[in-house]
Amino acid sequence: MESVVVDGVRLGYERAGSGPAVVLVGGTGMPPVAWQLCGLRDTLAGAGFEVVTYAARGVAPSDAPAAPYTVDDLAADLAGLLEALGLTETVVVGYSLGSFTAELLARTRPDLVRAAVLMAGAGPLTGVLDAVLAAETELIATTGRLSPAFMRLQTLLSTLPPGVLCTDDAQVRTWLELLGAQEAVWTSAEGENGQSAASDRWLRDEHRMAALAQIAAPVLVLAFEYDLYFPPGSGRVAAAALPAGHFAQISGAAHGGLLTHSGETTKAILAFLAHVDLDEADRSAGESLG
Known part of the structure; x- marks a missing residue:
């Protein structure tokens, strides 16, 4: 993995393929290799795109400056x-936290963004997410960090769809094992x-939410x-x-649909990219692509 220093922060990145550039922005604690595991990076590279993946600040092998960070920091890094x-x-x-980064970059640096995909990360604050944020803030304030056990539980319950959680204990335990290695992705607790x-x-x-009106580029909001x-x-x-908003939904998937429903997710993104390339003059706000 190569690296570049941006305003004093070293960011690790990789490039694959050739053609129009697509940059993949990971969610919380998401290492670049996850884009290979779900197949999106290689599929896009094979479809004639140059794909850039990178580790955001805080995720190994990139640097982890002192907390806290802001999405402004993450967008400036990108x-x-x-x-x-x-x-x-x-x-x-962008996926999850990466969706916030992509959204802000599209709004503040339109010269860098021709189109964007906001995956599992666009929309108003819900009651469930409000409760999760409050719990995370309290844990950090009282213990100095989010405990690994809490993070495994939170990620497990949000990643897998209810049918799997209720009926497929073998898959649940497999995911628990995978999540047990999650700490290794962080550069540090910071x-x-x-x-x-x-x-x-x-x-x-x-x-x-009101600021979304300032984004002129075509944007696919992809929900699970x-x-x-x-x-x-x-x-x-x-x-x-x-x-220039578009919407697509992946059926049967939970927040972790990027990994559990990778084929459907990749298909929806490719359909959007084809629409942007081939039908650029005919975009309408709120249009659904699936």
């Missing part, structure tokens, strides 16, 4: 990375606390049917608020 690589008018695909603080501040910003944090109803609200 802007600096793209500038260092000489990339403009990219397609930015990175974990920093990213958590960035999410909390972003989601509690009362002006962020059983996402506890960003359910389809929230995604539709976000898509309707975007001047």
Whole structure:
């Protein structure tokens, strides 16, 4: 993995394929290899795109400055990375926390974003997510960090759809084992606390939904049917608020649909990219692609 220093923060990144640039922006604690595991990176590279993946600040092997972070910090890091690589008018695909980064970059640096995909991360703050954020903030304030056991439980319950959680104990235990290695993705506890603080501040910003109207680029809001944090109803609200918003839903998936329903997710993203390329003159706000 190569690296570049952006405003004093070293960011690790990789490039694959050739063609129009697509940058994949991971969620909380998400290492770049996850984009390979779900198949999206290689599929896009094989479809004629240059794909950039990177570790956001706080995630190994990138640096972890002192917490807290903000989404402004994360978007500035991404802007600096793209500038260092000489990339403009990219397609930015963000997942969860990465969706916040992609959304802000599209709004503040339109020269860098030709189109965006906001996956499992667009829409108003729900009651469920409000409760999760409050619990995370309290844990960090009282213990100094989010306990590994808490993070495993939270990620497990949000990642898998209810049918799997209730009926497929073997799969649940497999995921528990995978999540047991999650701590290794963090550069340090500062990175974990920093990213958590960035999410909390972003989601509690009362002006962020109105700011969607400032994004001129075409944006796909991609929601998962059983996402506890960003359910389809929230995604539709976000898509309707975007001047060139589109909406697609992945049936049967929860917040972790990127991994559990990777084929369907990849298909929806490719369909959006084909629409942007082939039907650029005929975009309408709130249009549904599936």
